[in-house]
């Protein structure tokens with residue numbers, strides 16, 4: 485059965501996975517939609533940083549700070565994106581599917597977006613992972629910009645079209661259950677009782 489009678493903070497347990505210094509942008513798992521929104525906010529910030537990195541690379545070439553930033557960006561997306569897509573696809577979508585044609589259509593579209601974003605990331609990741617091998621900064625820019633745009637437009641669609649519908653569809657206890665599921669997916673220990 486989903487959920488727990490006990491509300492409150494979800495504490496990180498000893499079995500929490502080590503994700504090599506990755507700091508989860510979500511700190512409060514008592515509301516699943518808030519977890520997703522915390523990720524969205526941070527994705528938008530990192531998208532701006534990615535675009536800034538591409539511009540600096542084109543103007544100044546790669547220095548030590550630029551190489552570090554490329555690796556930091558790679559690390560961020562490689563950790564955050566699978567977690568976020570898994571939160572949506574495993575903790576949220578199954579709970580709201582088959583309620584209406586409109587919602588089902590939105591879920592289908594959003595899941596397709598995830599595939600497209602991940603495919604785009606598949607082109608960008610090797611460049612950020614080995615920035616010293618970027619022979620042509622223009623190429624990095626040509627790959628980074630579509631990725632940033634895809635992800636940003638997807639987030640705007642979720643924030644502006646999808647989440648407002650969920651707010652009326654999901655009672656607060658369901659939002660709590662979703663948050664607890666997200667915590668479980670991270671191997672976090674839940675409060676007992």
Ligand SMILES: [Fe+2]
Pocket residue numbers: 569572594598638642
């Ligand atoms: Fe999404």
Ligand SMILES: [Fe+2]
Pocket residue numbers: 520524568572639642
């Ligand atoms: Fe999202």
